[in-house]
Amino acid sequence: MTTKFSILSLHASMQQKEKIDLKMEKEPRRIIFGSTPIIFLFSLPLLYVGVDFFCGNRISMDRWVQYFSSSETSFNKTIDDKEFMNFHLSRLVRGEDRRNLETSGFACDKTFHSLVCVSNHPVRIDTNNMTVYVPSDSQNETVVRPYAKQESELEVITPVHMIQYLNTTITPPDCQYTHQVPAVIFSSGSTGNVFHEMNEIITPLYITTKHFQSRIVLILEDYKPSFMSKYGKILAHLSSHEVINPGINKSVHCFPGSVVGLRYHDNLAINSSEIPGGYLMSDFKHFLRQAYSLKFEHVSQIGKPRLMLLSRTNTRRFLNEDEMVSLMQELGFQVIVVRRSKVISNLSKFTQLVNSCSVLVGTHGAGLTNELFLPTGAVLVQVEVLGTEWGSNHYYGDTAPAMGVKYLRYKIEGEESSLSKLYGRNSSVVMDPDSVYRNGGYIKARAVFLDQQNVRINLLRFRQTLVEALSIVTNLER
Template sequence: MILNKAEIVRVASELGFRVVIADPKLTSSMNKFSVVVNRCSVLVGAHGAGLTNELFIPNGKQVPYLGSECSCEARAGATEGSISNGGNDEKDDSSLTSRLGKLLRGNDRRQLETIGFGCKSDHMNDVCVSNQRVWMKTDNGNLSVYFNSKNVQPPQLQHQISLKVRPYVNKKNDEYTKEDVREITIQTPMEHQSYNYTCDVTHDIPAVIFSTGLNGNIFHEFNEMILPLFLTCRHFRSQLRFVISDFNERWAHKYRPILSHLSDYELINASEDNRIHCFPGFVIGLHFHNEHLVCSNSDLPVNCSMLDFRQFLRETFHLEIKNVSQLLYNNTKPELVLLSRRRSRMILNEAEIVTVASELGFSVVIADPELTSNMNKFSVVVNRCSVLVGAHGAGLTNELFIPDGAVVVQVVPLGIQWASTNYFGKPSKEMGVQYLEYQISPQESSLLDVYGPNHTIITDPDSIHRQGFNVGRPIYIEGQNITLNISNFKDTLVQAFKLLGR
């Protein structure tokens, strides 16, 4: 025992720490104490079993072997993300500079290295990066970021005070994006001037700033937000802080496990936090690889694949099954999860599918919206299935959670071939899963009863789509249901069974 524990608490408090005394009553509950330790910056203890709790502290934090088993956290007013000793430390930012630099290439990266600021911009989105000290503040929900460049103004700012960026991918110039995603102002001072704002909160990790203003179904949330977050942030090794503009509480709660895996720090709700935050650098906007549910090794950042992303998801949601072979042993019935829709593209004879699948030897789980809406629970269900079956729709995004070698069966409604192939068919090949599709005939679509066999909607869907998305969507996406030919569909289920080696 350290007998002068009170003196340690007093000295640590004077240095700027907030001290938590971890007595045996607290440490005896691992569920509770692991959370306490995971939120501390320094863990202090005399040699003993209690120091095993260093397993739970964040990456990069310190474990000095000094005193009684107590955990110390930085004061809220001190530097967040590190231990403050009055501001006398000189932090080596070479690692941070390197990590920020990986987000740009070519002239954009050279500009970052020269003046401390660079942007990658294309028709899809913008990603702007600075490795300089920055000030961030919100005024009436509008976020502005200020920084002093190294030498001269960035060329695009020489004749104007600010650059505006809309931090959302894939739909940069879409009218819905403009309506729901506010622009962020990036501003440098006029010539011969500099910024020197007083910081309310100082961080020693960079800010990654993005918007949750435009969100929808699980496909778009993964394709345009979660996967881009992974692409942009993985190489920071959780040493960053998310700043979210157009904050959506539902989205943040739903994806908190993923956000917590990518960052060791609490996110900042820029829609409500009006304090001036200071960072050693920033990233505004997220990388997108210009295809659906794709990680490409040829695009920034490098060394990324969908196999990496799927492993990240397994770690995030504590999914135990990596390969379908772990499920197929001792003649165990393979599990088939059937995605059950309640609006358009419903399979009206679901019960017949359950019957024939059961006869073939599958154990069938009906995944209704109540089950699929809870990602924490449903990801576990899908991770334990061997076959995932569903009509084209956002629910098939859950193929991200099935084991390697498992089978995805997509039922392709009339007139939705392109979207089915590009949204779920092609990506599945990069995920290490097996893919089958069942393209329905006009006789299996409810559209036949509405329009008759000779209508262009039935005979030439492509000509309808050429008239525009707003013409085709109400018909094929929102306006049809499906009654499968069970005899024909049974053949597809037999194929799936064989792909499992049965």
């Protein structure tokens, strides 16, 4: 009996040992397999480094390793201000320009649209005449009009003179103020048009400066109180320092480095592969929500669907606006009609209002730029009037998906346009709008299609678009 029990115990022990050995054989494989996603995640920064390293945008490997081995906070603490500045300034130029910056301390990055000049050497900026003095081993002068779209009419943009000088030839003015972070010089332009302001100033400013983590001083050329009133909160989220107005400052400032000009990608667009840090349009929208303290991130957070109707008072007006509002209310929308007023000029309040809406409706025009403040999942309905197809698509329709906004196009027919009465239903203006561009150019076409045209919506046709919009914003399982 004892012998039988011992044999059984020995057999059980051997089985148990086999199970343990088998488990030990399998365990390393299970651990390795389980770590694969983690290894993949850690490899992504290295992949980004590789792309930057091998595509002409070389930054020394030790700086990349130091950057990616730390969180943003610890990174700031482990390197000094000069290393931080040099690293981020170098990311604004590429290829041969980056090598020039590393060897000479000055380089200009020129693309199809924009011109950005960078210095990582100490500079002196005289705001009396907007001159930047850059120490160099050669003497040269570069004139930059610091506006993102260089193909625009730049006569109204105050030029910045960047003078590379030898110590033996030029003595720059003495410093009156000394700063510990680099300067970024840009212009607010001459526009009061929200599309051009967001497209050619605010978005490029984000592209150019976000990766500095607020460690810059902004110098705003062509300073306008109205611009600061609208966009001051955005500027405050990009720089932790007071914005300098050269028009009243009139003094000499010393900076450890500088950036003159802003980088531009495309109409209301951010190309993540061309922006330091790889930010997306969704990141930009999140940034805007933070700047203006917007409440709604997703349309599903809004209760009853709200529709904002942009009501124009001059051209491209809705001639049967009251009937349109009645239709919208009949379908179940809470309707907000917005006309040019103080609420639009107060961007802080207006962005809150836009952000509370599920649907934004308007004819082709700058007001549709406010799709930037819509919550994700909202709908933009653009009423495309005659002769505006290209602008409607490129400015607002094509840009909406990257913003997380569903785009619906309502293209009017000839009889819905007031031009059919003005020129005749069968005129080339109505039947072939492109002919106006071909024969008279943009100036003539603008005078006809943007400045003379209003619209009387076909409510039966428009109802279908509104029903589709309602279906999108009420389908919370999307």
